[in-house]
Amino acid sequence: MDKRFDDQFKDGFERLLSDMDDAPTWEQASTQRVVDTPAPSRWRSPLVAVAAFAFTLIAIGSVVFLASRDGAPVAAETVDYMKIEWSEELVLRCEGMSIKDNGGFGSATIEVWGPNADGLLVVDVTAPDGTVDHRIVEFSPESGNTQRTWSSPDSDTLQDGDDATPYRDAECFIDVGTGGESYAMSSRPIAPVTFQYGVFIALPTEFPNGDPRDFPAELEAGAVANDDVWRGVPVVVYTRSTTAEESNARFAAVQTSTVESWIDMGENRFERSTFDNGNEVLGGNTTVIEVVERSVVPASSVSFSTEDLTLAYEESSITEEDAVDTVTTTIAFDTEAEQMVFYTYGNWVNQTGLNQDDLDVWTMRLEMMCDVGYVPTPGGTPMTDLATAYIEEDAERSVRDDGSLPTIEEAAEALWISVADPRACGRRWDDQAFYSPVFEAEALNSADAALTAIGEVRIFHMNATDTEYLDEVISRNLAAIESDGVSAAEASRRQAIVDDAEEFRQAKLTQATIAEALLTELQARYLELLGDTKVPAPQITLKGPETVYSQDGIITVEGFVDQYAYASVDGVDIPSHVGDQSDTFFTGEVSYPPGEQTIEVTATNHAGVSSITSFTLIVDPSFEIQFGYLSDIVPTGGDGWTLIVDRAEWFSNEAAGQAAFEDGVISDPNDLPNPFYVRNLEELAEEQLTRSDASITVQACWLDGPCIAEELVDMDTFAKMFDDPTYSERELGWAWFTYPPSPVWLTIDRGVVVQIQEQYVP
């Protein structure tokens, strides 16, 4: 992505802030000014007694919480939930198929029968020549029966096909021409025959801080909330869905749900939910629930019947005679009224037929699936490999009643469908970008498509080599294992997660290898398709001086490329420029051993055409690094210069807060307003001899360009800038951002300054 977009954002925000009001004073801010939007009246009606059914996308790890009506903490019980699952078979019926005048497939009507069916369906249309058009059809709850019509444009005649076909075997045929050729449309479910529904019943729990209004604090404290996923956050969440139908080109009607969520703040005060239902892991999705009354019931009193779909709980009360009177309430699940909640995450997961309920495991798997699903791998789908691995990992838990395991094909199909669902991978790619025969064929037969595919695969390759997420999982779980008081069972569970993550790291490397092979193939094909058209090599513009001095060998390589291309340093991709295929700005940190060396920076465009540029790096641990404020530049005769520098110390991030705290500037190390702090050393200014060819970078603010940008100047120019505040604007077109005394880092080689780098200070 072109860095100019970043700068435009910066300018845009600057203009936005130019209209900023005064910040409210303490007196203003501390006075409540907002009136709560009242909750629906039915929610404020006297509470009778009901359990709350809650469903969330991330519900496997979720804990839903009930507080007492007045907002006081509920009596402490263990965080608990009850998960209930049952299955219902779906039936699919193909009602009509058509062909177009040109012989292509026209349309068909698919009916899916089953209570609350919701999900994705694969529709394969096989033409007489054997080519398969692979499509996905969505369907959603609609009063028990769901009908979705799929059609392609310009359809004409309709003919009836098979009727009332069992779901798994649904196929429709239509004859075309002579010779018995036929189009076949088969509709397959997403793996197992049955769909799983989960219902979470909220049970009493407690807040670690004892205050249900402390929801954000719980997040920050991390006592319950996970850093990555806001799961396990104990709040009462009431949600209500409203549905609407709309028409679009793809489906006859699409039922969409909008969801309102409230958090019970106690005292009949409901606040709209401010947390994200798992967008981090699974793509944003919604909560569906239609329960309006609640009370706390003991976990032990709740029972659920899968036979008649009823929920029962017991509630005790003290009668006038001081006797305990127990009332049992039974609630029927009215599926048609959508009182039964649909458990989407479970839906995705359960489609694989795997019984794996550890969210960390599924999180990693989803990450992998989303990456893998992205790659049009020649000769098959890597989902098969993943499905094989997952079935093996979950074998003990995934045995069906008849003793069989889910098949690899079923699970692979389910994985593929899952990543096609934008809720799973967060629309990480366009619909056509994930693996499909169509996409692959396009990539190999069109130069433009091949170019796009190369870019996509390059991104995939970078993702595959980026194991940051797995590193986080591993380090977090290892830390938990080593912490005091961890039980053996918990340590074992976490070790299993670590082992999984290590495996995934290896799997990612495998995927990177696949991507490399694919890149080679696509690039060759792209050049072939281009024919005689010559692809120009990218031109690299490196930022920074031609000679860089470093004490520790760690340097940042930055630059621009004049076309879409990817940069590498000495053969290693610079990953931090990952944005999309249009990136032209790259930056990355690299490390080198002591000595003088030539660093080669390579840029490779989508066609695989490269260019190389280089700079000199001198790494010497004996270099002295000093920080201070430049207060004067004095010529010493001949070619030499002397810098007068007031010594100082620079601190950043946590060290800055600590240093400022030690100096008495702030009373709390966390209160530093900016992530840096400069400690002035009360030393006399020092004189530093400087080479006339020293490398000098300053912070520049272009009059008609970016502000700030690093610019190179020579020593003579530097001295002129120092003497004349208007020199750079007049002669160079930019203003010196921090006119002296400027904070600078000096690299000193045996008493002589060889490099001057101005420190950016916001």
Place this chain on the structure above:
Amino acid sequence: MSESEIYESIRWDLMRYATALTGPNTAEDVVSTVVTRVLGRNGGLSGLREPKQYMMRSILNEVRSRHRERVRRPVVHVGVADKAVPPTDDLVLDVIEQLPAQQRAAAFLVFHEEYTPSEAAKLMGCRPATVRRYLHLARAKLREALGG
């Protein structure tokens, strides 16, 4: 530090953040709402380990919450007079205003405030990779709007 002193030390940062996320018309109200809410919790501002980080997260949550409310039901404003919004043909501003709150927050923190994605992630309460994704999406929208 007293509550008011803590607030005084961070109020301009909060105001800038709120303005960037929700525009100048409602920023002040957002800040006031969040401060009011924090004061209602045990310990108030002084009970927070990192007040600025906490408040910035709260502002982001509040903005997102208001956005949902705006989408799904009428907004009830009490005691806050809207200022007239001058019409703008500035494409970049239009894009910024249409960005989801999280993308807008990430873009502001990284592009304008020049935090690293890791630092922005801490302030937003998410992973650095997520911030990078938000940035990518924000850039893509700007590029699309500019036809680039």
